[in-house]
Amino acid sequence: MRVLTGRFMHETNTFSVQKTDMAVWRRRGFHRDNEIPAVFRGTRSALGATFEAADKYGWTLVHPVSANANPSGIVTDDAFEEIGGMMVSAAAHQGPIDGVLLHLHGAMVVASFEDGEGELLARLRAVLGPEVPIVVTLDLHANVTQQMADHASALIGFRTYPHVDMYERAWQGAELLQRAMTGEVKPRTVIAQRPMIYGLDRGRHQAGPMAELIARGEALEAAGDVLVSSACAGFSRANIHDVGPSVTVTVDVSGDGAAALARGQAIAEEYMDYCWQQRDYESFKLLSIAEAVARARDGEPGDKPLVVADYTDNPGGGGYGDATAFLKGLIEAGVDSVAFHAICDPEAVEAGHRAGIGPATLTIGGKTDPAMGGGPLTLTGEITHLTDGRFVAYGPMGGGVTQNYGPSLVFRVGGIDIVLITNNGQAIDLGQFTSLGIEPTRYATVCVKSMQHFRAAFEPIARAVILVDTGALCSETYTPELFDKVRRPVWPLDRIE
Ligand SMILES: [Zn+2]
Structure with a gap:
């Protein structure tokens, strides 16, 4: 099996005056092709797990780029086209690709695309066709979109904040990808959201609603009811239409696909109802x-x-x-x-x-x-x-x-x-x-x-x-002026019963 992998991670604070161009990407955590094994093999990172999985399953890995810029302002079109282009071009010219295991953030905003990851996944899907499984790990602070759920086969968010489970989530993705490539399962993903800019205690998993949704989802995964259940808290310093928490559920559609998708959607909606009810929960001061x-x-x-x-x-x-x-x-x-x-x-x-x-x-x-x-x-x-x-x-x-x-x-x-x-x-x-x-x-x-x-x-x-609180850029300020691109009505800007 030939598996395309890589990292393209950015959490975009759209209020930052610092544009994220290629110079910023190259400054920290930027590696090409042959540099990548030396940097990540043997580490407890998402790519470290990917190399171990490749050894276990006998995959040939194609890894054009690993790019992880520090969170900053909107990503320039040039940088998105250059790095995303490396991945799309590898999918087109280094194939045939049997499966994809990508490590993305999920909150990347590009000058021309509010949903950077959705755009990248749509382009990969266009090159690879509808049947090649694309499994994606995401940061727990991803602003997940319908476009991402449509074009990825599976989305797997981190479950810890601090994020100490990147390695485990990558392994989970690798195991699922292997099952999908051998035809054992056919993963598809559905998403639910509510009109809210933030929630789930910003992702703190130690207690509260995030812990509850992770526990419920893991019980379903263990019972084999779903392939993946992911709750993402979202990243609220983003003035974009789809900002906010989400639940995605990945189901196996190899049998009665319509029934499986309906069941997955019902679970995602129920979890987001709970997320909405718990929107005021905050554990930090x-x-x-x-x-x-x-x-x-x-x-x-x-x-x-x-x-x-x-x-x-x-x-x-x-x-x-x-x-x-x-x-x-x-x-x-x-x-x-x-x-x-x-x-x-x-x-x-x-x-x-x-x-x-x-x-x-x-x-x-x-x-x-x-x-x-x-x-x-x-x-x-x-x-x-x-x-x-x-x-x-x-x-x-x-x-x-x-x-x-x-x-x-x-x-x-x-x-x-x-x-x-x-x-x-x-x-x-x-x-x-x-x-x-x-x-x-x-x-x-x-x-x-x-x-x-x-x-x-x-x-x-x-x-x-x-x-x-020193009054710096990440202050928790929510005004209609700052969030003028967000869907409305939305909490906490509007009163919603
Ligand atoms: Zn995060």
């Missing part, structure tokens, strides 16, 4: 900067660190990663023993690398949009560490894959060790500190920029975890 600074001051010597996450400048949600408001609050309050990740500021890193180890004055952060979480800060301190930003991530989400945050440094200002990076990215791995000579467990306070993913690696070292 955001503190003001003053409240968070106060908490950072009350540590005792010898305590484990307080971990403070800037929820609204989360680079994992398209935040610029250069908001300074919380850092400014810590400096003004004279808080010390703080490790701060990070300010993404290529200009300041370059100036720091030129200056070298020792005393320095740098202007850091707040340059992308000073209205989003604080403008530039000019600070005098000491540069204590310089690196190229590369390290292997061994944390729960890292999978043993090499990461590259670009030239990086540590800038010590008073008692605060500030990490400056070139390639934007949220803090999800302790290696983002330790590779820069910072041992986070030795600090009273550890600051990260992240909504939820940081918990996998940082909760185990924390005495407590708090979230802070």
Whole structure:
């Protein structure tokens, strides 16, 4: 069997001013053809699982590209055509393709296509015809569409947030693809949605409605009632028609197909009714900067660190990663023993690398949009560490894959060790500190920029975890002006009974 695989992943924050062009795609997590096995074989990643499955089932893999850009603004047409084109062209010219196992995000917005994944899958389907099984893994924050459900045979969303099950979901997809290619099953997927921009506690699976829908779906899968049940929470920083949570159900239509599809649709509708009823459920609480600074001051010597996450400048949600408001609050309050990740500021890193180890004055952060979480800060301190930003991530989400945050440094200002990076990215791995000579467990306070993913690696070292709202780009703001492309009526913009 010849299987087309690859990654093309982007979570698009349509409110970001940073366009996602080829230069952005190439900056982090971009690999072609022959580079791919060396990077992913033997890792606990989706492609790592795909290589293992290929060995087990004797597949010949065709892998034209693996591209995973950090969340940012709308993807340019050029970048979509170039990367998507690599996949479509491989389907057309490196065949015959017996099956497809793709790892996509599901919330990619392209300048000319609100539904980037739906467009890609439609093009692949047009090349491969209606019978070739196309199995797709998705991020739990996918804004899944009818077009995606129509053109993929199966959609399999992650079931954990932090996302620590990419490897398991890829294996689930591989097993299903093998069954489909050998003719044992014929998967088709249906989708249900409700008029809502967000829900399912933004995807937190530890308790609440997300946990309930995952448990119900897994029981159906185990009983063999459905092939896949996937609940996706959606990604709400997207002004697009189809934004919001969804449930997709994949059924076997090799027998009475119409009955199987009707049963799948009924399950998806029932689950989305529950999602709608539970729309107000929220398990997280955001503190003001003053409240968070106060908490950072009350540590005792010898305590484990307080971990403070800037929820609204989360680079994992398209935040610029250069908001300074919380850092400014810590400096003004004279808080010390703080490790701060990070300010993404290529200009300041370059100036720091030129200056070298020792005393320095740098202007850091707040340059992308000073209205989003604080403008530039000019600070005098000491540069204590310089690196190229590369390290292997061994944390729960890292999978043993090499990461590259670009030239990086540590800038010590008073008692605060500030990490400056070139390639934007949220803090999800302790290696983002330790590779820069910072041992986070030795600090009273550890600051990260992240909504939820940081918990996998940082909760185990924390005495407590708090979230802070610094007014940056990922603030939970919902107004009709911001969401003027969304279908209406829609909650929470409209009153819906
Ligand atoms: Zn996600």
